[in-house]
Amino acid sequence: MDLFFEKCRENKLKITPQRVAIYKALTASVSHPSAEQIHKEVKKLFPNLSLDTVNRTLVTFAGAHMIDVVEGHGDSRRFDPNREAHHHFYCVSCRKIFDFQADSFQADPLDSLVLPREMEEKFLITGKRICLTGYCDQCRSKMAGKKLTLVAVKHRI
Amino acid sequence: MDLFFEKCRENKLKITPQRVAIYKALTASVSHPSAEQIHKEVKKLFPNLSLDTVNRTLVTFAGAHMIDVVEGHGDSRRFDPNREAHHHFYCVSCRKIFDFQADSFQADPLDSLVLPREMEEKFLITGKRICLTGYCDQCRSKMAGKKLTLVAVKHRI
DNA sequence: TATTAAATAGGATTAAATCCTATTTAGGTG
DNA sequence: CACCTAAATAGGATTTAATCCTATTTAATA
Ligand SMILES: [Mn+2]
Ligand SMILES: [Mn+2]
Ligand SMILES: [Zn+2]
Ligand SMILES: [Zn+2]
Numbered sequence: 001m002d003l004f005f006e007k008c009r010e011n012k013l014k015i016t017p018q019r020v021a022i023y024k025a026l027t028a029s030v031s032h033p034s035a036e037q038i039h040k041e042v043k044k045l046f047p048n049l050s051l052d053t054v055n056r057t058l059v060t061f062a063g064a065h066m067i068d069v070v071e072g073h074g075d076s077r078r079f080d081p082n083r084e085a086h087h088h089f090y091c092v093s094c095r096k097i098f099d100f101q102a103d104s105f106q107a108d109p110l111d112s113l114v115l116p117r118e119m120e121e122k123f124l125i126t127g128k129r130i131c132l133t134g135y136c137d138q139c140r141s142k143m144a145g146k147k148l149t150l151v152a153v154k155h156r157i
Numbered sequence: 158m159d160l161f162f163e164k165c166r167e168n169k170l171k172i173t174p175q176r177v178a179i180y181k182a183l184t185a186s187v188s189h190p191s192a193e194q195i196h197k198e199v200k201k202l203f204p205n206l207s208l209d210t211v212n213r214t215l216v217t218f219a220g221a222h223m224i225d226v227v228e229g230h231g232d233s234r235r236f237d238p239n240r241e242a243h244h245h246f247y248c249v250s251c252r253k254i255f256d257f258q259a260d261s262f263q264a265d266p267l268d269s270l271v272l273p274r275e276m277e278e279k280f281l282i283t284g285k286r287i288c289l290t291g292y293c294d295q296c297r298s299k300m301a302g303k304k305l306t307l308v309a310v311k312h313r314i
Numbered sequence: 315t316a317t318t319a320a321a322t323a324g325g326a327t328t329a330a331a332t333c334c335t336a337t338t339t340a341g342g343t344g
Numbered sequence: 345c346a347c348c349t350a351a352a353t354a355g356g357a358t359t360t361a362a363t364c365c366t367a368t369t370t371a372a373t374a
Contacts, residue, residue, distance in 0.1 A: 012320095013320095013321095014319095014320060014321065014370080014371050014372070015371075015372090016320095016321065016322080016370080016371070018321085018322075019321090034361090035361085035362085036361085048322095048323065048324085049322090049323085050322070050323045050324060050325095051324095051361095051362090052322085052323080052324080052362085052363075052364085053321080053322055053323075055361090055362065055363080056321085056322090056363090057321095069231075071228050071230060071231070073228060074226075074228070074234065074331095075361095076360085076361055076362085077231065077361085077362090089276065089280060089282070091280075092283070098280075100272065100273055100276050101273065102271065102272075102273070103271055103272070103273045103274070106271040109266050109267075109269065109270045109271070110266070110287075112266065112269075113266045113287070114259065114260050114263040114266070115257065115259075115260065115289075116257055116258065116259070116260050117260070119246065119257050119289075122293070122294035122297075123246060123248075123255075123289075123291055123292065123293055123294060123297070124291045124292040124297050125246070125289050125290070125291040126249070126290055126291040126292070127288075127289065127290035127291065128287070128288075128289055129287070129288045129289075130267075130270070130285070130286070130287055130288075131284075131285075131286055131287075131288055132272075132276075132280075132282050132284065132285055133282070133283055133284035134280055134281045134282040134283040134284065135280065135281040135283070136279070136280055137279035137280060140279075140280070140281050169351095170351095170352095171339080171340050171341070171350095171351060171352065172340075172341090173339080173340070173351095173352065173353080175352085175353075176352090191330090192330085192331085193329095193330085205353095205354065205355085206353090206354085207353070207354045207355060207356095208330095208331090208355095209331085209332075209333085209353085209354080209355080210352080210353055210354075212330090212331065212332080213332090213352085213353090214352095231362095232330095233329085233330055233331085234330085234331090
């Protein structure tokens with residue numbers, strides 16, 4: 001939480017009870033929650049917290065590099081309290097997002113990523129990330145036996 | 158186009174004029190268009206083509222592995238006619254998506270990606286990709302001189 | 315404690331994606 | 345070729361995440 005106060009001061013963000021609660025809820029989370037999930041959680045403490053405030057606050061935090069925004073792969077966007085370099089695995093079945101880092105015996109593959117000369121020269125690269133998709137262990141065993149069909153859910157593949 | 162007919166037959170997809178036109182428009186595209194962009198284009202030939210048909214068709218194509226869906230990084234989703242293994246660079250300024258491949262002197266970094274043992278064992282990985290973000294050459298020069306502020310556009314960072 | 319710019323609540327709006335259903339049509343069959 | 349039927353489409357309705365609008369509240373500072 002010290003980091004929170006420090007970053008708020010650095011970025012001239014007012015420390016409001018809502019912001020504190022939203023930040024705490026996110027850091028306590030484990031599965032890269034959506035704004036709506038955070039809202040549902042923090043509403044227990046602040047019954048008239050608006051969803052817009054949650055969205056606005058989380059995007060503000062991201063702008064101040066206090067948290068990260070993660071694409072929801074077609075779902076609503078998700079938020080990540082983990083600012084360390086790491087990568088994500090997205091389960092297409094339950095839609096949970098799992099963190100992973102390169103094996104301790106192995107450097108991060110992005111460190112050794114060699115881009116085409118043209119890319120390095122022309123573009124200004126500000127973000128690099130590996131995205132894995134598939135089925136998490138739970139969903140995998142749930143589907144044991146069942147034919148693994150990629151059923152379209154609401155047009156989604 | 159031969160691939161198109163082949164894939165349609167394989168997947169028992171009826172070959173309709175709309176589908177032909179949508180497929181052609183996508184393969185002719187260069188910047189990973191959205192459904193709306195494809196719709197605008199194909200509407201010139203079929204004035205009462207519905208946007209739903211475009212969306213449905215593109216998702217159907219993706220389900221048949223004829224094209225790819227690309228996350229829009231907070232924008233509407235984009236489609237990719239390029240089925241070869243390649244990666245993407247997303248310009249956060251103009252929102253264009255650029256293809257790139259590993260340098261010809263360099264194997265694709267994903268080939269050598271070593272995942273933590275737990276990941277490999279527990280999860281069923283069906284997709285791997287590298288996502289780069291930043292500023293493309295055009296946007297970079299447009300902003301030459303200007304302070305490169307990550308201005309929030311509609312809450313977006 | 316007074317001031318004020320920033321933040322919030324809550325309802326309205328927007329926009330992408332999807333749903334619903336009456337109508338049309340592609341592709342197979344005789 | 346003519347017919348049949350399941351699949352596909354058009355067009356409007358609906359859903360939902362995200363954002364906007366603005367009156368009101370509040371944190372920070374002096
Ligand atoms: Mn994470
Ligand atoms: Mn591509
Ligand atoms: Zn899962
Ligand atoms: Zn650009």
